[in-house]
Amino acid sequence: MYRQVPPVDRKMMQKINQNTLLNLIRVHAPISRTELRRLSGLSQGTIFGMTASLIEQQLIVETGETQSTGGRKAELLEIYPEGGYVLGLEIREYELVMVLLNLHGNIVAIEHYEAQFRSNAVYALDWITTSVDAFIRRTQVPREKLLGIGCGVSGGVNTHLGEVVDSWILDWHNVTIGPPLHEHFKLPVFVDNSVNCLICYERLFRSGQMYHNFLLVTFGRGLGMAAIIRDSPFRGSQGLGAEFGHIPFDAHGRFCECGNQGCLEAYVSDHGILRTYAEIVAGASSHADAVDVSLVEQLVELAMQGNQDALRAFELTGTYLGNGLACLVNLFNPECLIICNEGEHLLSLLSPSMKTALKQHTFSQLGKNLQLICEKSTTIESWARGAGCLVLQDFFASPKQF
């Protein structure tokens, strides 16, 4: 379709330049004005004018000096962490995690609110607005410094409408949360799938900063995935793509929470690995040493004590996961694959068989320069932090021209 590109007005150009500088300062801080000029291609006058304006707006700050090439001292710049704050919310089955982040993405305050969100979408908005209002009051953050609210939920989300399309974990279907939260708080509200939130955090502040094409896979209550392709989140045509957990693994296999049969998540998740362990124990010739476990943490402990059935369950699950990851590598050819789990030891137990299967099924040379990162330090707070990063991502992004 032919579309006439409107002229970029002066104000828009200034905004684009301002955000270009903000982003360069965020990524390369502490950075001198000379270096900023080199990286941005902007004129010296523009750099001086813009940085003065950003300092006045309290968005950046001079933090020290460096020796410049001519022997003169040059001031170094970085983002002023207290220049603004964002709220990140992670809605789980039985709790709401709320964090307040500064512009460095660091957690300034955190609170947990317990309630049964699962199957209770009708009450959820009231619980969220009441608890977030109270949280904002307790943090004493000046209202004008709040830039927005990011909200993470499991399942498919229509990010344009702020609607949870289908969350099987929460048992929420077609629940609109973005507009009512915006109406109540009078702040920009961003709603996205929790794994997309987590990859946003990785991309802005952690390992993901170094890559243009990378994938993030989360193993836990479910099996989730998010992808950054050419520096942009991959969503598919309806914004609901990358449902790695629900690719068919065994058409006649276990039933999945989504209502389908044989999804990978029914095998590769906390409940999947417990089921695998139960099947191993049931199939063993002797049941004399069988240990009953109901939590994945107990299974981890058992495996670490050398229990053969538990070790076998991790080995099998690692193979299933590795096969799935090989599919992803063959499809996306990423530079990096980040695997996250909230437990400290689970990934170590899965790792050997996972790596073997991944290597075995990766096509041709697609795995040649692949970086594999096992992120064991993911916590429940990381997810909420990711939700807050949705706002920071928008804040640091260049405004769209048309």
Ligand SMILES: [Zn+2]
């Ligand atoms: Zn499924």
